Amino acid sequence: MSDHHDHDHSEEGSPLTETELRVRALESLLVEKGLVDPAALDALIDTYETKVGPRNGAHVVAHAWADPAYKARLLEDGSKAIAELGYMGRQGEDMVVLENTPKVHNMVVCTLCSCYPWPVLGLPPVWYKSAPYRSRAVLDPRGVLRELGVEVPEDVEVRVWDSTSEVRYLVLPERPRGTEGWSEAELAGIVTRDSMIGVAKVPAPARGARR
Amino acid sequence: MNGIHDMGGMHGLGPIDREENEPVFHHAWERRAFALNMAAGFLGDWNIDMSRYAREQMPPAEYLATSYYEHWLWGLERLLVEKGLLTRTEIEARVAELRRRAPR
Numbered sequence: 001m002s003d004h005h006d007h008d009h010s011e012e013g014s015p016l017t018e019t020e021l022r023v024r025a026l027e028s029l030l031v032e033k034g035l036v037d038p039a040a041l042d043a044l045i046d047t048y049e050t051k052v053g054p055r056n057g058a059h060v061v062a063h064a065w066a067d068p069a070y071k072a073r074l075l076e077d078g079s080k081a082i083a084e085l086g087y088m089g090r091q092g093e094d095m096v097v098l099e100n101t102p103k104v105h106n107m108v109v110c111t112l113c114s115c116y117p118w119p120v121l122g123l124p125p126v127w128y129k130s131a132p133y134r135s136r137a138v139l140d141p142r143g144v145l146r147e148l149g150v151e152v153p154e155d156v157e158v159r160v161w162d163s164t165s166e167v168r169y170l171v172l173p174e175r176p177r178g179t180e181g182w183s184e185a186e187l188a189g190i191v192t193r194d195s196m197i198g199v200a201k202v203p204a205p206a207r208g209a210r211r
Numbered sequence: 212m213n214g215i216h217d218m219g220g221m222h223g224l225g226p227i228d229r230e231e232n233e234p235v236f237h238h239a240w241e242r243r244a245f246a247l248n249m250a251a252g253f254l255g256d257w258n259i260d261m262s263r264y265a266r267e268q269m270p271p272a273e274y275l276a277t278s279y280y281e282h283w284l285w286g287l288e289r290l291l292v293e294k295g296l297l298t299r300t301e302i303e304a305r306v307a308e309l310r311r312r313a314p315r
Contacts, residue, residue, distance in 0.1 A: 016313045018306075019281055023240045025305035026288065027247055029297055035254060041246035048245070049235045090249075091259075111219030113263055114279065123245075126237075127229045129279045135221035147227055162219065165259045 053122035054193035056087045057170060060120055061196065062187035064097075065175045075099055078170065082120060092119035092168060098161060099172045100198065105152050106159045107145065107198030108169040109137035115163035117170050121196060128197065138162065148199045171196050176204040215271035241280040248283050256294040265289045 016024075030036040060082055064071035074081040078097040082088065095117045098106035110116065111134045116124040127133050136144050141158045145151070152158055161169045173195040179187060194200035218224070236242045252262065266286035274282065291297040 016309070017240075019284065020238075020240045021306050021309050021313070022284060022288070022302075023243050023247070024309055025302055026284075026291070026297070027243055028309075029301060029305055030247065030251065030291075033296070035296060036247065036250040040250055041243065044246040044249050045236075045242045049242070053235075109219075112216055113266070123235055125230070125233050126279065127227050130227065131218055131221075131224040131275065132227045134218040135224045136227075138219040139222075144227065148229065165263065 048118075048123050052089075052118060054120075054191075054196065055188070056085075056122075057117075057120035057193070057196045058188040058191035059184075060085055060087065060097075060170070061172055061191045062184045064172055065179075065187050066184045071172070074172070082170075087119040089119045091115070091165075092117050094167050095120070095170055096161075096167055097170050097172050098159070098198070100174050100201075102156070102174070104157050104159060105145075105150075105198065106161060106169075106171050107137065107141060108161050108163060108171060109134060110163040111135070111138055112162075112164075115165055115168055117168040120170050121193060125193070145199060148194070150199065150201060171198040173198075173200075173202045176202050178204045214267055215274045216267045244280045244284045244287070248287050251287060251291065251296075254296070256296065257290050262286055262290065265293075 027036070027038075027041070031038055060074065063085060064074050070081065070084075073084075074097050078095040079088070079093065081097075082092070082095055098108075100106055108116075110124075110128070114124050114129040116128065133144065138160055141160045142152055145158070163169055173191065175187070176190070179190070190202055190205060192200055192202065195202045236245065248262070252259070257265075262283075263286075266282045268289060269277075269282060269285050273285075277285075288297075288302060292299050292302070
């Protein structure tokens with residue numbers, strides 16, 4: 001999982017970069033002073049690399065699609081309803097769920113940095129944290145959506161939500177046609193990360209594509 | 212206060228580059244930088260807003276030229292020194308020592 005014991009070479013086998021040196025310097029000093037525990041660092045990495053991720057959010061979305069009473073609770077109090085499924089924790093203390101409908105398309109950005117609902121989506125992808133997305137999502141959301149492959153008709157309202165460290169957003173995408181009667185697990189299998197950020201739709205499954 | 216981090220509405224920052232099947236981390240050092248930030252945050256000497264504010268103190272040209280976890284690393288160094296957990300001198304001495312020991 002971790003290769004921090006290999007202190008002699010960078011991952012490419014080339015000389016260490018200045019950044020790699022600085023990270024190692026901080027880690028070694030903090031460990032020596034007893035301020036951080038290397039095992040705790042490994043555990044944190046493992047959690048965010050393998051346990052917390054968009055599969056959690058897909059479970060929430062699929063459950064909401066399958067159970068109208070859960071969906072109502074989810075839209076009423078996102079964090080509380082998400083916690084019912086066991087997802088809670090850092091950077092998800094106050095989560096608000098935004099429902100996409102045939103008339104409203106919600107999308108989420110953090111113009112200042114990178115706020116994102118970690119318990120349900122994990123750590124944000126690079127593009128979400130990048131200058132192009134942060135700058136333009138609020139300036140030209142329809143253009144951004146088009147660039148990312150989503151054409152939103154003119155009669156559909158686009159709402160852009162700028163995250164803060166206090167409030168983080170999860171988009172509840174529209175359930176595609178052709179998924180009637182699917183199990184929650186099957187539904188969760190088609191929900192993508194980007195659909196829960198509001199920069200993609202969940203496509204209708206091709207015939208016979210049921211998982 | 213505004214600053215380079217306050218990017219909403221800026222023009223000219225280019226196309227959005229979305230990587231397919233993106234890994235959670237792109238380099239081994241990003242994993243360590245992430246975990247160090249979290250673990251050091253648990254010490255309780257600062258909160259999330261103070262971490263972000265620290266990253267926002269990076270000079271604008273440098274901010275634009277560096278990656279996300281480089282911002283985190285820069286902010287973490289600043290906070291560790293500000294709060295007296297490490298000194299600038301010992302950080303630079305350790306970096307120099309690791310550089311000397313590293314293969315060329």
